[in-house]
Amino acid sequence: MHESEVVDITDQNAVALACGGNPEAFSFLYEKNVTRIYNYIYYRIGSASDAEDITSRVFYRAFGHINTYVDKGVPFSAWLYRIAHNLIANWHRDNLRRKEVPLEDHLDLPHKADQPERMLEKNQELILLMKAIRRISADRQQLILLKYLEDLSNAEIAQIMGRSEGAIKSLYHRALIALREEMERIGYKSD
Amino acid sequence: MESKMNDMNNKGMFGLEEKLSSMLKPVMPDPVFMGKLKTRLAKTPAILIEKSKRRMGVIVVGAGLFAGALTVWIISKLKKR
Helix, strand or coil, X not given: CCHHXXXXXXXXXXXXXXXXXXXXXXXXXHHHHHHHHHXXXXXXXXXXXXXXXXXXXXXXXXXXHHHHCCCCCCCHHHHHHHHHHHHHHHHHHHCCCCCCCCHHHCCCCXXXXXXXXXXXXXXXXXXXXXXXXXCCCHHHHHHHHHHHCCCCCHHHHHHHHCCCHHHXXXXXXXXXXXXXXXXXXXXXXXX | CHHHHHHHHHHHHHHHHHHHHHHCCCCCCCHHHHHHHXXXXXXXXXXXXXXXXXXXXXXXXXXXXXHHHHHHHHHHHHHHC
């Protein structure tokens, strides 16, 4: 064993090592990002099995193209989100003519600690909310999910989405308006 | 009047933001799925090799086409003589 080849993988060097073909570094990046990418996909499409499938494809694609990755100072996750975003668009295109799968058949139950009645009510609310979110444009959905699922700041979202912070603020405002309109359209009361 | 409407609008937005904040919670992917995917990724160094194979294929086809074109050109030159 060559001790000189053993390098500690950290947040700082993981991307560079992975780009250089270090599989442990890619595993490190996978561990750090898989949950957030899965969540993003899951909330965008509403199906756990499809979310798993697309998450796999995101990481396979990233792994296959890691040698072409150029570090531009934005988080590595931005690249993964972009791949996920494109694959979700393909998924929607492919599913356009298929019958829409009811979201309630696939939604996990994130409110497991609640009483059953309250849980059911919350899940119904979540289904309607997700229905409304999925009716707004893809970039608005992305912004809402990054903000509320990932709890990211406007500056961080701007880096991921490749826009200015001002553009994100304005997009966020428009996203809320569009979301409220969609909620009203499907008979959901936000207050 | 306009400021009152803006105020109402902001209140509505605030309610929506609160709702989003309370409803959108991260879900945990199936640990079995995560573990399997990690293992599969770790066992797939072939993806990079596959790419170089494709590149090699393009080079071989390109060289073949070039050689073919060159042969045709040489033959046509010889026929002219």
